[in-house]
Amino acid sequence: MSDDHTTSGAPNELAGEYALGVLTGGDLERARELAKSDPQFRVEVARWSGCLAPLLDSVPPADPPAAAWDRIERRLGGQANGNNVIQLRRRVYQWRGIAAAMSGLAACLALVLVADIRPPAPVPAQIEQSPAQPLVAMLGDQQTKVKVVASWDPAARQLVLAVPGEMPSDAQHSHELWVIPAGGKPRSLGTMSAGKQMHMRLADALAQLLRQGATIAVSVEPRGGSPTGAPTGPVVASGVLSQA
């Protein structure tokens, strides 16, 4: 035991230093041994991690490059459950994403393809009941200049955004995408990455809101997205979802 700890009687002190990551040498060894052998010490470390975690909130978010996800997906592809059916399904999904952006007809064709391959999906009943037609919204500004085309494929819960024009942005701000159900409050779909096309797969709770008549809007928010969960900046484009 190091002399450095003889002055402190607090049993959780070493755990705090371990969670903070300042220990070196013998003290670090001792903390590691305790983390392996002493459940109470682990609880202390966990508690300290919880105390220190708010420090992470101050770190500004940064969009990783698009290729970062591709690398993860490639690694998933090599995993144990990456069998042929799943590989095929994945390719169909990818193709379907492109198709949905191009035309409703192509998207429908892809739906037929996928319907045969997809195993019975454990989706909530309400998803199955929702209309399965692809929807499209043309998002424009006051001058009705189209800025973003949003295509929604309910079966795949995939939203494809195409940005034909310019979406001026700067390092301090992000474009955040919202769905506003008819008569409801705006719900965030996340921030938009830079680039001409973006694919988003939505969770069930959000997917349910993308129905005919719902509004899709883009607002300018602080980098990383609205801090409040509601739009705080100007809406630069919006449009209503209708059948493709």
Place this chain on the structure above:
Amino acid sequence: MTHRMDRMTGMTGAEDARAELIELLRRVAGQDRSALRSLYERTSAKLYGICLRALANESDAQDVLQEVYMTVWTKASRFDATKASAITWLSVLARNKAIDRLRASRAPANDLNAASDVQDDSPSAFEILEQAQDSTRLDHCIEELEERAKLMIRAAFLEGASYPELAKREGVPLGTMKSLIRRGLQRLRRCLER
């Protein structure tokens, strides 16, 4: 269904996002790839920011980001929503991975002790207990720290600086640095448990 919709729209945005992340992690634990993708879309900017801050190198940060989501893919079942929020769990996981990478890259190739830092399966990497307090309280307790202690604790946790590194950086004896940080930690803890 109407009931569920009402409940969802009645929630505040923050609660809603919280519930959604928990649900996504549950689905990821069941090996749902689309859920991992959704989770990535919602959380990668925050986690990448944490990796960048620790590593100060985009290529390393991208490597670690990938490691983080691969770990989430295999270990999502270890997340316990009763102990921490999903975003806290993910953030601390990203922080721990990034710091591990930092240590490994600094260690001499033959230093086995330092290399063993990269044991990403150490139980503590997944165990986080958050105080049942709102985040403004936590922020308040951090803000209440003495300015220098706050800076040092921040540098240690976010950038992986050790006691000897902090002492060198500040030009103070090692013992002084240890006292400063220990006092800061105790004060933080007392404030949080008040």
